[in-house]
Amino acid sequence: MALNILVYSDDRNTREQVRLALGKRPDAELPELSYLECATAPAVVRAMDEYEKGARRIDLLVLDGEAVPLGGMGLTRQLKEEIYQCPPVLVLIGRPQDSWLATWSHADAAVPAPVDPVALVAAATALLRGRAGLAA
Numbered sequence: 001m002a003l004n005i006l007v008y009s010d011d012r013n014t015r016e017q018v019r020l021a022l023g024k025r026p027d028a029e030l031p032e033l034s035y036l037e038c039a040t041a042p043a044v045v046r047a048m049d050e051y052e053k054g055a056r057r058i059d060l061l062v063l064d065g066e067a068v069p070l071g072g073m074g075l076t077r078q079l080k081e082e083i084y085q086c087p088p089v090l091v092l093i094g095r096p097q098d099s100w101l102a103t104w105s106h107a108d109a110a111v112p113a114p115v116d117p118v119a120l121v122a123a124a125t126a127l128l129r130g131r132a133g134l135a136a
Contacts, residue, residue, distance in 0.1 A: 002034040009064035021117035041070040073105040080106035
């Protein structure tokens with residue numbers, strides 16, 4: 001069964017960079033990845049409502065901290081506070097000094113934007129391995 005990744009950014013190119021960096025299978029021990037792209041925060045909230053009802057599986061959220069009008073860090077905080085057993089969230093941050101905001105948001109990991117494929121794969125793989133019950 002594929003692992004489902006929700007990718008949120010108002011920028012189509014950012015969503016594409018995430019998909020291309022992670023690819024179909026970033027780790028041999030993990031199943032293939034499937035993607036749900038969301039361009040708006042309401043679309044993320046709808047997908048997470050389906051997740052809470054058991055109608056959708058989401059194994060990892062990758063949220064753009066620089067998205068507008070609602071950035072990924074504010075959205076992360078909302079999801080982490082409102083959803084019991086929220087899936088892990090990886091936030092893309094525009095500046096290294098924003099890492100404290102990622103911590104405030106309760107993000108499970110943060111990597112720099114624009115997308116650094118090596119950092120993104122390392123962080124996402126660690127979170128997905130934990131989700132799949134594999135040793136990191």
